[in-house]
Amino acid sequence: MPGIFAFAETRDGEIRKVSQEVVTAARKLADALGTEVHAVVLGSGIAGAAAELGRYGADKVFVGEAAAFDKYSAEGFTTVISSFIKEHGCDVALFPASSLGKDLAPRVAARLGSGYSSDVIGLEVQGGAVVATRPEYGGKLLSQVAATGGTPVFSVRANVFLPVENAKAGTVETLNVSVNEADFGAIVREIKAGAAEKLDVGEAGIIVAGGRGLGSPENFKLVEDLAAAFGGKAAVGASRAVVDAGWRPHAEQVGQTGKTVAPTLYIAAGISGAIQHLAGMRTARYIVAINKDPEAPIFKVADYGIVGDLNEILPRMADEVRKMLA
Amino acid sequence: MKSIVCVKRVPDTEARLRIAGDEKSVEAAGVKFVLNPYDEFAVEAALKHKEAAGSGEVTAISVGGAESAETLRTALAMGADNAVLLKTAGRAEGLAVARVLAEEIKGREYDLLLFGMKAIDDDLQAVGPMTAELLGIPAASAVTEFSVADGRVTAHREIEGGHEVVELRMPCALTMTKGAYEPRYASLKGIMAAKKKPLEEKAATAGDAGVETRKLSYPSERQAGRIVGQG
Ligand SMILES: Cc1cc2nc3c(=O)[nH]c(=O)nc-3n(C[C@H](O)[C@H](O)[C@H](O)COP(=O)(O)OP(=O)(O)OC[C@H]3O[C@@H](n4cnc5c(N)ncnc54)[C@H](O)[C@@H]3O)c2cc1C
Ligand SMILES: Cc1cc2nc3c(=O)[nH]c(=O)nc-3n(C[C@H](O)[C@H](O)[C@H](O)COP(=O)(O)OP(=O)(O)OC[C@H]3O[C@@H](n4cnc5c(N)ncnc54)[C@H](O)[C@@H]3O)c2cc1C
Known part of the structure; x- marks a missing residue:
């Protein structure tokens, strides 16, 4: 039986949350098409963690271990995955829209000669064909796309298909991989963690973002405090104005030339809401804006708006959140 | 240092987009187009590395x-x-564009093949890795900075919560994001000079991209919310 292919990404021997989401999305498609979910995990020392994917709906989890897969290899992963998809004749292939997934999935698609769409936020079956919904033009338009042949390849945006635990426990099988690092033209030498392994803004369920309204880099402490109040669930985001000014690293930038995010909650403090910023965050489920200017365009997209001085409001919000979660 | 930079024409970020009558494309009338902002990083990187090497050539392809x-x-005015x-x-996307590019590039000599990380119109983030795959060369995406020494590139690639240092054999492909x-800006002199630089036009056929757009729609307008507090 063909089945839905789901690529599960790991980091430091652990299955990443985006991978649970990819398997959850695959489960939904498999149920609609009456087929199975086949998850593939590649790495070294990952067999233990891989079993958990069954809980999110994988019928079979294939674990391919190799010393050369200790770190990501675009060429090595592409070879193993495209052979797997060809051999199993998978109906659809899903990847996380993470930095690894977006590097790997188009390469796999090109190897297979398949169509590819990235950052998918919806997947449904229409008349037997899988139709994906994705934002385009910085979220100004939504596009529905379908494959015209071959195994369609999609990358799935984080925080959209929230992981659903499934009663079924999938079986774990070994995938034989024979790869040689000497064949790779690109090798990851090192992974440098940003400041203290923080939760990435691209994947956090809650984002507290600050803009020029913070007034100074030191004042970002107010934003960091509110994020910390959520107990490790929130990441700090930034507008381009403060990244360009050197107050925050580019990794935190949200918007057209930064990250595109879809958290459950986005709190924008001292951000005016320029179109290029909105491009990055308008698919957030709830938007809360704090701005002293009642005319600020951010209020047009915010679900809740607070007109006032962020210097007073941010600490009060942090206190309330701490009380609520205590 | 010989670099090829792939550049794309995209609507300006401020552009108001209207869906055309076929519900599958965007009306081009009245839209201002620009060089894709991410491709500007790629052009700049090519120019910087040519300058550092003291010789070479930068070729822009679209x-x-x-x-x-x-x-x-615009790329020529910057210095290509x-x-x-x-x-x-007609329009071409993703794999179809990658195939046209690979067909042209495979007969050329180059050290670096540079792309923008993504085109800001359809945000696909695909053409770079796809072209590399078709050419059978190593690639790294979302690169903020790289150095070149002894036939190898050391690239810093943005990943969640940090960055990866990747070493690549040349020739290789890199997709560039904001960084170093x-x-x-194109100077007036650059703009004048660009008019005289060679720009070759070749007919190409873009085939099937493997995916088709069925329908474009506007996202549901976010309702302006409630003001819950006034400081
Ligand atoms: C090609 C291109 C790409 C771009 N990409 C991006 C991108 O990826 N991301 C991005 O963010 N921008 C991007 N921009 C820039 C964008 O146009 C804006 O310039 C930027 O978002 C503004 O940042 P800001 O909201 O922090 O600053 P400002 O626009 O200066 O807004 C500051 C806000 O803070 C408020 N404020 C001030 N003091 C207080 C206070 N004490 N309490 C409460 N509120 C206060 C003000 O009322 C104001 O609304 C891009 C622009 C271009 C041309
Ligand atoms: C109003 C309007 C009219 C349009 N008209 C046309 C049209 O007439 N013809 C047309 O082809 N498209 C047209 N497009 C764009 C088209 O819809 C697709 O978005 C596009 O061709 C697919 O690019 P991509 O997503 O594969 O780029 P991505 O994969 O996101 O791009 C990544 C990088 O690949 C490189 N790259 C991408 N595309 C090209 C390219 N074409 N040439 C060189 N390098 C490239 C660049 O380095 C770029 O930064 C139009 C768009 C709009 C809004």
Whole structure:
């Protein structure tokens, strides 16, 4: 039986949350098409963690271990995955829209000669064909796309298909991989963690973002405090104005030339809401804006708006959140 | 240092977009087009590395209609030495663009093949890795900075919560994001010089991309919310 292919990404021997989401999305498609979910995990020392994917709906989890897969290899992963998809004749292939997934999935698609769409936020079956919904033009338009042949390849945006635990426990099988690092033209030498392994803004369920309204880099402490109040669930985001000014690293930038995010909650403090910023965050489920200017365009997209001085409001919000979660 | 930079013509970020009557494309009338901002990082990186090497050549290539010549002139005005327009009828996306590019590039000599990390119109983030795969060369995406030594590139690639240091054999492909290469403005002299630089036009055929757009729609307008507090 063909089945839905789901690529599960790991980091430091652990299955990443985006991978649970990819398997959850695959489960939904498999149920609609009456087929199975086949998850593939590649790495070294990952067999233990891989079993958990069954809980999110994988019928079979294939674990391919190799010393050369200790770190990501675009060429090595592409070879193993495209052979797997060809051999199993998978109906659809899903990847996380993470930095690894977006590097790997188009390469796999090109190897297979398949169509590819990235950052998918919806997947449904229409008349037997899988139709994906994705934002385009910085979220100004939504596009529905379908494959015209071959195994369609999609990358799935984080925080959209929230992981659903499934009663079924999938079986774990070994995938034989024979790869040689000497064949790779690109090798990851090192992974440098940003400041203290923080939760990435691209994947956090809650984002507290600050803009020029913070007034100074030191004042970002107010934003960091509110994020910390959520107990490790929130990441700090930034507008381009403060990244360009050197107050925050580019990794935190949200918007057209930064990250595109879809958290459950986005709190924008001292951000005016320029179109290029909105491009990055308008698919957030709830938007809360704090701005002293009642005319600020951010209020047009915010679900809740607070007109006032962020210097007073941010600490009060942090206190309330701490009380609520205590 | 010989670099090829793939550049794309995209609507300006401020553009108001209207869906055309076919519900599958965007009306081009009245839309201002620019060189894709991420491609500016790629052009800048190519120029910087040519300058550092003391010699070399920067070639800009675009797949698109006759209007894309204007985009190539922008790259030439920034400092690229020559340009090639692979002229297609109608629109091409993803894999189809990658195939046209690979067909042209495979006969060329180059050390670096540079792309923007993504085109800001359809945000696909695909053409770079796809072209590399078709050419059978190593690649790294979302690169903020790289150095070149002894036939190898050491690239810093942005990942969640940090960055990866990747070593690549040349020739290799890199897709560039914001980082060490702040794009220069084209000077008036550059703009004048660009008019005289070679811009070759070749007919190309873009095939099937493997996916089709069925329908474009506007996202549901977010309702302006409630003001819950007034400080
Ligand atoms: C090609 C291109 C790409 C771009 N990409 C991006 C991108 O990826 N991301 C991005 O963010 N921008 C991007 N921009 C820039 C964008 O146009 C804006 O310039 C930027 O978002 C503004 O940042 P800001 O909201 O922090 O600053 P400002 O626009 O200066 O807004 C500051 C806000 O803070 C408020 N404020 C001030 N003091 C207080 C206070 N004490 N309490 C409460 N509120 C206060 C003000 O009322 C104001 O609304 C891009 C622009 C271009 C041309
Ligand atoms: C109003 C309007 C009219 C349009 N008209 C046309 C048209 O007439 N013809 C047409 O082809 N498209 C047209 N497009 C764009 C088209 O819809 C697709 O978005 C596009 O061709 C697919 O690019 P991509 O997503 O594969 O880029 P991505 O994969 O996101 O791009 C990544 C990088 O690949 C490189 N790259 C991408 N595309 C090209 C290219 N064409 N040439 C060279 N390098 C490239 C660049 O380095 C770029 O930064 C139009 C768009 C709009 C809004």
